């Protein structure tokens with residue numbers, strides 16, 4: 582088990598990776614909303630979406646569920662309702 | 671429906687406790703051109719807009735909720751260690767009297783958020799032009815906030831948000847062109 586401070590740093594780093602990937606996915610998403618027939622964007626989006634699923638799995642294994650309502654598995658301890666919350670990181 | 675994701679869209683860090691900056695940032699929380707107004711505007715307009723732009727309004731409206739959370743995080747971090755006296759000196763005495771350190775949907779001058787800030791005309795062109803204007807006003811507000819802030823960490827996040835407004839404006843402009851094309855082909859309704 583990492584020390585609390587190290588754990589926070591590691592969590593922020595892993596989140597950062599996810600945030601970077603999500604930036605590209607969101608950009609492609611909004612682009613495809615107004616360019617729905619761009620095959621290149623579609624391919625890139627679907628490929629990165631797969632990468633994202635792997636990254637989410639890695640994040641959740643270390644830091645707990647990222648989603649509520651059944652989109653992530655919950656666990657004991659360090660489950661969904663346990664902090665830190667996004668505004669506390 | 672919506673699913674909550676336990677992460678911010680972009681990291682928010684602040685260099686130090688600074689309630690004065692928090693007071694100004696509230697403009698983007700509960701102000702006329704802030705993130706709450708943006709999210710509620712798009713997510714309400716989308717129901718009756720043409721099929722071709724429903725997705726865009728849904729997605730940008732959802733992203734605005736993520737921006738709202740980032741602004742809340744900035745305000746929270748800038749004020750959490752402040753004493754009541756520091757809040758008062760920063761001009762947040764009236765806020766503290768009513769809300770302690772809780773956030774509230776009002777603008778930098780303390781005026782509560784109102785639905786009269788937003789419109790849904792049911793006319794696609796009128797609604798999308800309002801949306802483009804809203805994005806440009808939000809972008810300008812972010813610029814004024816950056817100009818007033820001397821916190822490099824905070825400015826990093828504010829610049830990210832400013833750039834998102836530029837992207838949203840661009841996508842809304844494309845949506846207008848898509849509708850104009852359809853109108854020409856009489857497939858408008």
Ligand SMILES: [Fe+2]
Pocket residue numbers: 708734805808834835838
């Ligand atoms: Fe926006």
